[in-house]
Structures are given as C-alpha cells and as structure tokens.
Amino acid sequence: MKNISLNTILEKDNLTKKDIVSLLSLKDPLDFKLLYQKADDVRKEYCGDEVHLRGIIEFSNYCDQHCLYCGLRLHNTGLERYRMTKEEIINAAHFIYESGIRTIVLQSGEDHKFDCKEIEEIITAIKKDLDVAITLSTGEREFYEYKRWKDAGADRYLLKHETANPKLYSVYHQGDELDERIEHIKYLKSIGFQVGSGNIIGLPQQTIKDVANDILLLKELDVDMCSISPFIPSQNTPYRNEENGDINLVLRTMAVARIVLRNSHIPATTALATLGSDGREKGLDVGANVIMPNFTPQPYKEKYLIYENKARTDSDPKIFVKQLHKLIESVGRKVGNTKGHSLKVKEEA
Numbered sequence: 001m002k003n004i005s006l007n008t009i010l011e012k013d014n015l016t017k018k019d020i021v022s023l024l025s026l027k028d029p030l031d032f033k034l035l036y037q038k039a040d041d042v043r044k045e046y047c048g049d050e051v052h053l054r055g056i057i058e059f060s061n062y063c064d065q066h067c068l069y070c071g072l073r074l075h076n077t078g079l080e081r082y083r084m085t086k087e088e089i090i091n092a093a094h095f096i097y098e099s100g101i102r103t104i105v106l107q108s109g110e111d112h113k114f115d116c117k118e119i120e121e122i123i124t125a126i127k128k129d130l131d132v133a134i135t136l137s138t139g140e141r142e143f144y145e146y147k148r149w150k151d152a153g154a155d156r157y158l159l160k161h162e163t164a165n166p167k168l169y170s171v172y173h174q175g176d177e178l179d180e181r182i183e184h185i186k187y188l189k190s191i192g193f194q195v196g197s198g199n200i201i202g203l204p205q206q207t208i209k210d211v212a213n214d215i216l217l218l219k220e221l222d223v224d225m226c227s228i229s230p231f232i233p234s235q236n237t238p239y240r241n242e243e244n245g246d247i248n249l250v251l252r253t254m255a256v257a258r259i260v261l262r263n264s265h266i267p268a269t270t271a272l273a274t275l276g277s278d279g280r281e282k283g284l285d286v287g288a289n290v291i292m293p294n295f296t297p298q299p300y301k302e303k304y305l306i307y308e309n310k311a312r313t314d315s316d317p318k319i320f321v322k323q324l325h326k327l328i329e330s331v332g333r334k335v336g337n338t339k340g341h342s343l344k345v346k347e348e349a
Ligand code: SAH
Pocket: 069, 070, 071, 107, 108, 109, 110, 137, 138, 139, 140, 158, 159, 160, 162, 199, 200, 229, 230, 231, 232, 233, 234, 271, 306, 307
C-alpha cells in the first residue's frame, strides 16, 4: 500500500470496515511496522505500560459441546478426562495469589456436572480467603447461573464469540447460533460482569472480511477484554488436517483491534506463543497488555488439550512467572500489581 494512503487510514478516528480490511490485507513488512507502531502508541496512551498477569486454572476438561475445532469436544474419545476437586481448585488459587497475581481465571469445558452451587461455593471460598478478581470461562450456562455467580463475587466472564460469520458459526458449532452466543455476552454485561470475548483466526473457510467483522462485533459489544488467537489444528477433531492460523494475520488483527477498541484488555495468548517461541513478545509489541500464565496443577495440565503442543512452559508456574517478569521488563514494560480491572470501569480502591 502507498504510505500516504496507509498513513491516512492510521490517522483516522474511526475506521470503516473497508479501512479494516485494507489493514488486515497489508503484505509489505514495512507497512506492518507502521501499523504495529500505531497500535503500540494507542496501547501506551489508553492502557499505559502495565502488563497484567492472570493466573488460569483449567479445572475440568469434560465438555458437552461439539465445536469442530476443539480437542475437548464431547466426541473426542481419545482424551483422558478429569475434574479437579473443589479443594484442588482453591489450593491452586492460593498458589496463584502467592505468586503475586491478583486475577484468578477459572476455565473449563462446558461441564454441567459442575453445577451452579458448586461453582458458587468455589467463588465464595476464593473471595473469602483472597483479595483477587475472579474471571469465569465455563462456556454457555443458564442466565440464572451467571447471576448467582456474579452475586457470589465473580468479577469477569470470558465467552469468545469465536467467529462473527453466522453461517460459519453454525458450521463450527453444529447448528448453534451466533445470535444466541451474542445474547449471552450481552446478558453477562447487563448484570455487571466485565466481559471478555474474542475470535479464532484461520478457521476453515474464514475470510479477511469475516475477521474485519470480528473486530467490528467486538467494538459493538464494547468488550472489556478480547482474546484474539490463531487456530491450531487438534488431533481427534474433524479439523486435524487443517493448517495453523497465519501468525502475521493474528498480529495484524490484534493491532487493528487495539486501534479500534482503544482501552480493552488484549492478551498475548498461549496459542500465539505456541506458533512461535517469541509469540508473547510479538503480541506485546502490537497492542497486547495481558498475559495469562497457566497454573493448572499436574497431572491435569497435560490433559487440557484444546489443541496439542500448547506452548510448553516451565512445569513450575512460579519459575514461569519469574521468566514472564523478565520478558515484560525486557520489552520496556512493567508488571501490573493490581487486579487489573477493566479500563472501562474505575479500579476499586
Ligand atoms: N468452554 C469454554 C472455554 C473453552 S476453551 C467456552 O466455551 O468459552 C477456551 C477457548 O479455546 C475457546 O473459546 C476457543 O476460542 C479456543 N480454542 C478451542 N479450540 C481451539 C483451537 N483448535 N485453536 C485455537 N483456539 C481454540
């Protein structure tokens, strides 16, 4: 693209869909540089230099869903399943706190055996013991369950829209509807959750226009956080022979999302680090301000196989957190020491 037209787009206050498609379609590494620089400037202005760490506990890999891309899908009989006990989950939360991290993310497949009350009790116990924020990432549940968990003290909910293309959404999710997913995201927001959403890039049949629509949907939903990650084919799924998502397209999408969303939190995801050993640094350079180290204890950690070869981290999460501190400082940033709430709501005193 001619630099004049690229600069004109980058100087605009509001990007149109056409602008977004042009940015996502850039091919020249020199153009990437201009785009990434702009995203980094926006990140600095709206989010500052802090990188927030969120400790994640993947507490169950049972799942009732059939998502064609995901290794946790119900029909994957090749996966050994586990559920952590309440005590194991609470212990893992303490471990995260002792590592200096003030957000606990509780993630699982859609596992209804963990009923409303049990998750409520886990939230209550963690909140009683520890001064932390809790993010839930347990898929689509009943609205009354979301409300009970919010009332028990959960702060945030992460529910990715996965793709903004309604036809592809129904293909990937075996007939489920995007509109329903969006209703859930809107409901979560309406009852006071800080809401995270996001998409997967590089799924079969997806186009650049679909990715542009992902960004516009995230803007419309006014998300507090968005996770943009590459597709990674997973064994024992119908998409096992597909290709990885394009890392450069993921980086461009993160950069454009940063420019469009301004102050939403954006993680440098584990999936990005899986595609390249410097994935996290690259993510931090193009607008990311969050990293989510994995605190799932052994022997469960190896079994949460959304996809294989998840970026190998040091088996001791405390050592990994130290490495992350170094990494964050080496790119001129600071490790956040607060709960790192949404930048759209005031941080509690
Ligand atoms: N059950 C929860 C959490 C699911 S796992 C939920 O539905 O929200 C968390 C995320 O992993 C999903 O939202 C999806 O975006 C991502 N994911 C699943 N399979 C993937 C794959 N093969 N490549 C990249 N990301 C994947």
